[in-house]
Amino acid sequence: MRSTPNGSTLVGGTEPECDPLEWVDDPDLVNMIRTQERFEAQVTRAARRLPALQIPNTPSGVVGVYDVAADWTPIYDKTDVDGFYVAIGTSGNQFKNAPVVGELMAQLISEVENGKDHDADPVIFHGARTGNQINLGAFSRKRPFNSESTNSVMG
Structure with a gap:
């Protein structure tokens, strides 16, 4: 989590154990649309840490995939x-x-x-x-x- 110069807060994750790991075999088939489910999981965690955080009603942000080898070594x-x-x-x-x-x-x-x-x-x-x-x-x-x-x- 970090703030931006325009006052927004960026929230993301590093695959915590509470989230299912999404391993994809073909990145061309990944749905690059923000989902309400992922949005709610991330903003709920942020709101617990920062109760005064203003949370938008709709998902915003970016969706992407990581390019990793099986052992995360390039x-x-x-x-x-x-x-x-x-x-x-x-x-x-x-x-x-x-x-x-x-x-x-x-x-x-x-x-x-x-x-x-x-x-x-x-x-x-x-x-x-x-x-x-x-x-x-x-x-x-x-x-x-x-x-x-x-x-x-x-x-």
Whole structure:
């Protein structure tokens, strides 16, 4: 929950256990219309925390889907289609990493296009500013599922 410069209050959630998880296989089939049920659940929670909150009578806001991998770790990798690479499954929280992701994807693409077998011998990304090394196998489409994952963007 947070306020906006125009005086509105934004209310949302991070999939609390009291709400059913809605996992979709085809985002093109998602109903992008705000529902009264979801609206009432969110504003009821907000009103309990802020009793003076003025609540509108009709749903407002946005509807969207998260782009996540099964273990909520992004996939930065080649695909089985030659020359096609992906940076997906970021759950909407990786925008802040876009500059370094661009750099690591450029290195991945360059090395694979020059003959490196990334599946057998993963590319090691070298951070130009930090000197840190990242084994890009951790972001492989073929990586083992991380059973220790929190399955959220919360860490």
